Amino acid sequence: MAKKYNFYAGPAILPQEVMKKAQDELLDFNGIGLSILEISHRSKDFDAVITTAEAKIRSLLGVPENFTVMFLQGGASLQFGMIPMNLLKGGKADYVHTGEWAKKAIKEAKLFGTVNVAASSEDKNFSYIPEKFGFSPDAKYVHVTSNETIGGIQWTQFPDTNGLPLIIDMSSDIFSRRIDFKDIGMIYAGAQKNIGPAGVTLVIMRNDLLESCADGLTTMLSYKTHAKEKSLYNTPPCFAIYIIKLVMDWIEGLGGLAAVEKINDQKAQAIYDAIDHSDGYYRGTANPKDRSKMNVTFRLPSEELEEKFINDAKKAGFIGLKGHRSVGGCRASIYNAMGLDGVKALVQFMEKFAKENK
Numbered sequence: 333m334a335k336k337y338n339f340y341a342g343p344a345i346l347p348q349e350v351m352k353k354a355q356d357e358l359l360d361f362n363g364i365g366l367s368i369l370e371i372s373h374r375s376k377d378f379d380a381v382i383t384t385a386e387a388k389i390r391s392l393l394g395v396p397e398n399f400t401v402m403f404l405q406g407g408a409s410l411q412f413g414m415i416p417m418n419l420l421k422g423g424k425a426d427y428v429h430t431g432e433w434a435k436k437a438i439k440e441a442k443l444f445g446t447v448n449v450a451a452s453s454e455d456k457n458f459s460y461i462p463e464k465f466g467f468s469p470d471a472k473y474v475h476v477t478s479n480e481t482i483g484g485i486q487w488t489q490f491p492d493t494n495g496l497p498l499i500i501d502m503s504s505d506i507f508s509r510r511i512d513f514k515d516i517g518m519i520y521a522g523a524q525k526n527i528g529p530a531g532v533t534l535v536i537m538r539n540d541l542l543e544s545c546a547d548g549l550t551t552m553l554s555y556k557t558h559a560k561e562k563s564l565y566n567t568p569p570c571f572a573i574y575i576i577k578l579v580m581d582w583i584e585g586l587g588g589l590a591a592v593e594k595i596n597d598q599k600a601q602a603i604y605d606a607i608d609h610s611d612g613y614y615r616g617t618a619n620p621k622d623r624s625k626m627n628v629t630f631r632l633p634s635e636e637l638e639e640k641f642i643n644d645a646k647k648a649g650f651i652g653l654k655g656h657r658s659v660g661g662c663r664a665s666i667y668n669a670m671g672l673d674g675v676k677a678l679v680q681f682m683e684k685f686a687k688e689n690k
Contacts, residue, residue: 337674340652341481341627342504343524345669349585350578368574373567381574382563388580389534392589396513400542402535402555403563403573408433408503408522411533412440415499415518418545418555419472420445426471426496431458431480432658433501441475450474458483460619465491473497473517473541479505481525482656484618484629484663490515497541505626506534507583508668509593517541523572526626526667527579532572583668592668599666599675600625606679613686617661628664629655638662641685648681 338345361368364377371377386401395401404410415437416425423445427438429452441447448471451462458480467474474493479486481504490498497517506521518537524530537555545555557565586592604623607614607630617629632638638661642654655661666675 335649337650337670337677338652339650339664339666339670339674339678341525341656341663341665342522343530344526344665344667346529346575347579347582347669350575350582350669353578354575369571371570373564373570378570381570381577382568385573385577385580388577388584389536392507392580392583393511393536394513395536398539399513400537400539400559402537402558403568403576404533404535404558405531405569407524407530407533408501408520409436411501411520411535412437413443414553414555415473415475415520416441416444417549417553419541421472421546423472424448424468424470426450426465426467426474426493428452428462428465428474428476428491429454430461430477430485431483432656433480433482433503434475434477437475437477437501445472453485456619459485459617459622461485461487461622467491467494467496469494471496473499475499475501477501479503479624479626481624481627481663481665482629482659484616484624484627485622486624486626488622497538504667505624507579507589507592508596508626510589523576525665526669528576529572531569532576534576595672596625596666596668599670599672600628602672602675602679603628603664603666603682606682610682610686613690614682617659626665626667628666629659629661630663631661635660637689640689644685645678645681650678650681 359367362377389401425441426448429449438447448468450465450467453460453462474496478500493515498515499518502519503522504525507527518541520535523532523534542555542559551557583592607616615631617631632641645653653662653664655663664678
């Protein structure tokens, strides 16, 4: 089979080494004669998987001891409602509006309290990260989306919240770079962009926030439930957590987040250089200083050329380059598992296409 390069925004590319390891162990996990897909989530074998996954997450991200790690379900979309349900208690929260995913989070939060949009980049079609904020001194928390996959913009430095807990949706760039947990109250991420398959959501919550969560909530929507039961109140997405553990092994093998971040910088620079040096044939849609290192969004001179570019790219083995349906254009998602070789191959294709289709 001819090599294919996966640039889908999500569910996204997984490391080949991880998928090969999962394939090798699928029928006989760890020599027990059963598949990881069929063993009890309360068995010693799975306990070793989830315990190791958490330990490696803590080590790689540098998670402080006063944070609880949870493996939940429902994706980031469930977290949009679960966060204010647990933390707002009819109060106020500040949200920074940077695109479609922030918009969805704001909509859900309004069901449980008052939302102050502390800053927005809607005036320029979400092409930049705001720099000025109107935070509320009485807000329960400040919410930001670290990387907007549709607009292709990313926070390089999170805002100073004046001591308010910062809650970050890191679904599309978690484990792509090092982060400082100072001022962070909570991080959450759907796994299917950068750390595993769809079906599991990683939540990392500071314990003081956890303790402040509302009582009297439905059991499954209370963070206290999942923290107390160590993510095992109900049957968790066992296979997805197992894959996360393998991805953590893979990241360790690369040299940790410092090494991953360096590679991601190189990949993003290569594509953005191709865009910027194309004499305007390719046009980036994001403000240059706010460009995402995970989702490179760009346009061609016409929609007809964009359609031809996407179709020709697919024939050449580059899959998933169509932009989000709400904005059109093109998008190359270059998550951790996309190697520098794939990016260089795409750049060569872009240069060839521009030369032949002017």
